[in-house]
Amino acid sequence: MKTKIIDRSNCRPVITQAGNSVALKTGSWRSLEPVLLKENCTNCLLCWLYCPDMSVIVRDGKVEGFDMDYCKGCGICALECPGKKGQKAIRMRKEEKE
Amino acid sequence: MSSSLKIKELSKKEILLAQGHRMCQGCGASIVVKMVMLAIDKPIVACSPTGCLEVTTCISDYTSWKIPWIHSAFENAAATMAGVETMYRSLKKQGKISEDMSFVVFAGDGGTYDIGFQSLSGALERGHDMLYICYDNGAYMNTGIQRSGATPFGASTTTSPAGSAVPGKIHQRKDITRIMAAHNIPYVAQASPSHHLDLMRKIQKALSIEGPKYINILSPCHRGWRSKPDDAIALSRLAVNTSFWPLFEIENGKTRVTYIPKDKRPLREFLRPQGRFAHLFQPENEWIIEKSQAKIDADWSALLAEGACEAIEE
C-alpha cells in the first residue's frame, strides 16, 4: 500500500495511490465507543452523514453498525441521533481495551 | 440536472475523502468536506492551503484524497487552483483534455481571511471557474488556536487570551462573505453543516454557475472552541439559530436569506458551551456579550431587509 515518494536518488512530490490512508487505523485513538440499538433506529442516516470519520456502515439504506478500525469515538452520531420516540439508537460507552 | 440530495441516495455514493485521515475526533472540517464532495457530480480537482485539513489528509506516504488534490503553501490556495484551472482551459482548448471537472478549494479561515486574502481576491477578479470553500473555525487551529481575522469578538485564543487587562479578542470579525460579494462574483453564500440540505444545495447551485464562487461554511473545532468532541453539529445549529451564523446566499448581487430560525435564540446560548467565551460571563465582561448581541441583531435585521426569504425544507 505504501507509495514510496523517495527512492535513494529520486524524489517525487506526489502520492499516486489515491485514498491509501485507509492503511492508517485511527480507531486506536478511541476511548468511547458507539453502540447501535437497532430497535430505536429509523435509518434516517444522519449519523452516516455527520460522521467525520466515515465510520458508520450503511448497506441498502440501513445502518449496519460502525467501522471500529476508524471510529475515533467523538460521539457526534450519538448526540445527533433523533432515535425513535425519544429513545436514541446510538449511545456511547467506555471502551474496554486489552 | 444535479443528483438527489436525499440522504438515502447520498449514502450510495462513494465518499471521496478516505478513512484514516488524521483530523481530530469530532472535527467539523471533515464533515464539511465530506458534505461538499457528496453534493458534487462532476470529477473534482481540489486544492488546500497549509492548515489542519491539509496536514491531516496528506502525510507522506498516505493521502486521504481519492481525487486529484494539490497543496503548495499557506497563502496561495486560490492562485494555485487558478493555475490548475488555467492549465485545464489551455489543454481543453487545444484538445488535450476532454472531461468536464469541478475545481474546488478547501481552505481554513487563516488561509482565507488573512494570509490568503490577496491571492483569493485576485483569483476572483480574474474570473476563474472555481468554487472556493472556507471552512471557518475562527482561529489558527493548526498552529494552536491563535486569533485570526475570523475570530469572534471577545473570544479567548492563545494570542488573544482573556486576561485581567484585556478580555480576549478586542476586534470584530472581518465580514468575509460580504467582502467576497463585493467582488461582484456570480455566487456567494454562507452555510452550516447543521443545515446540510441547505449546504449541499448551495454547493450544487454554485457549481451550476460558471465563474468564481465563494461559500463560507462554519466548521466547529472543539479543541479551539474549548467545547466537547461530540458537539460540532449541535454548536453549528446554535450558531445558525442565534443568527451568529446566518444562512444566506448572494446570487448575481441579489441577496436571499435561506433560513430563518423559527425561534431566534439569544447569543448566550451559543457562547455558553464554549470555553473560549467563558470569561464573558463574568460581570465585568458582560458588556462584550451585550455589544455582540446588539451587532448580531442589527446585522440580522439588515440581512432580512435585504433578502426575501424562502423557507427551508428539511
Add this chain to the structure above:
Amino acid sequence: MKKKIAVTGNEALAEALRQINPDVCAAYPITPQTDMMQRFSEFVADGLVDTELMLVESEHSAMSACIGASAGGGRVATATSGPGLALMWEMLYVASGMRCPIVMPVINRALSAPLNIHCDHSDAMGARDSGWIQLWSENAQEAYDNMIMAFRIAEHTDIRLPVMVCMDGFIISHSLGIMEFLADDVVRKFIRKFTPHEALLDINHPVSYGPLIVTDQYHEYKNAQNNIMSEVFDVASDVAAEFENISGRRYGFFETYKLEDAEIGIVILNSAAGTCKDMIDEARREGIKIGLLKPRLFRPFPYEMIAAALSHLKVICVLDRSDSFGAHAPLFVEIATSLYNCKQRPVLINRIYGLGGRDFMPEHVSGVINEMIDIAGKKIEIIPKKYISLRK
C-alpha cells in the same frame, strides 16, 4: 544564410516565448521585465500562441499559479525581476521541491532599500539555494539560446526542475544588440512536445501533490533533490550539443576567454564580461597575460571543471554584481570553493561592482588588471574584498 537583426534582450526573450508557445504563462509586471510580457501579451492578443496568459495580482501568485499549472500537466513559463523574484522566494522552493519544470527569465535588478530599478545580481543570487537551475547570459543572443535550452533541461524526465534564465536588466533587456533567431519550426522541433508526468488533471489517475513530510523522510527528500541537481550536468551538456547542431553556437557550463596561457584572470557573470573582454584584448596588446572566465551554469555549479580552468593562474579577481554583507560575495565564494582543493592556489580577490546599475566602465577593468599585476609582483598588500567604482 541566417538573418542577423538588432533587437533588445526583452524582445529576444518574448520572441523565444512565442516560438516555445507554453500552455500557461502567469506573470506580474515589474521593471525591467515588463516590456517582455507586454510583447508576449500582444502575441496572445493576436492569437499567435495557444498560451493561456494569467495576469495575476503579484509575483507570489504568479509563481503559485505556475506551480498549479505545471502540476496540472503542461508547459509553463513566467518572468520576473528583482523584488518580484524576492516576493516569490517561498514559492521558488515549492516549485523545485514539487519538481515543476517551470522556465523563468530573471531580468536582473537590484533589491530595495533604497529603491532602485537598475541592474545587479542580488535577486538571482538570493535565490541560488532554492533548488532552481540557473543559466546566466551575457547578451540577448545568449539569453535567447539559454531560454530555448532551458525548456529541454527543465522538462527532461530525469530532471524535472525549474530553470532561471538570468539576463542583465536594462543593460541587455532594453538595449539593442545584434543576434539571430532560429526558425519557428526548428525551435518547436528542438523543444519537443511536452510529456506530462503524474499530471494533476489526469482524473483517471488521481494523485495528491504536496504532502507533509516530517522528520522521517524530509532529510532524504532533500538529499534526493540534491542528487537530481548533480545529474543536470550531463543533461545540460547533451542539450547544448544538440543545440549546437541547430544553431552553430556552442555552449559549455562556462565560457573562457584567452585563459589558457594567462597568468591573471577575471571571473565575472553576464553583460559586464563584454567590457572585460575588450579590456583583456587591450591588455594583451601590451603583453599582459590575462584571461577571463564567465560562468553560464551557476546552479548546479561545476566546481571541478572551473578549478581545472583556473588553477594555473597566479591571481584572480572575482567581480561580483551583488554582495553578501559582512561576507564574501556569492560568485567569489563559489570560485574560492572550486580552488580550495587545488595543490597550487591562485591569490583571490573579490571586487564588488555595478550595484543598482552603476556603470561598469573600461577604466574599472583596467583598475583591477593593474591591481592583479601588482599583487602578482608582490608590490601591494592583498585586500580580500572591496567595492570598486565608488564615487568620492
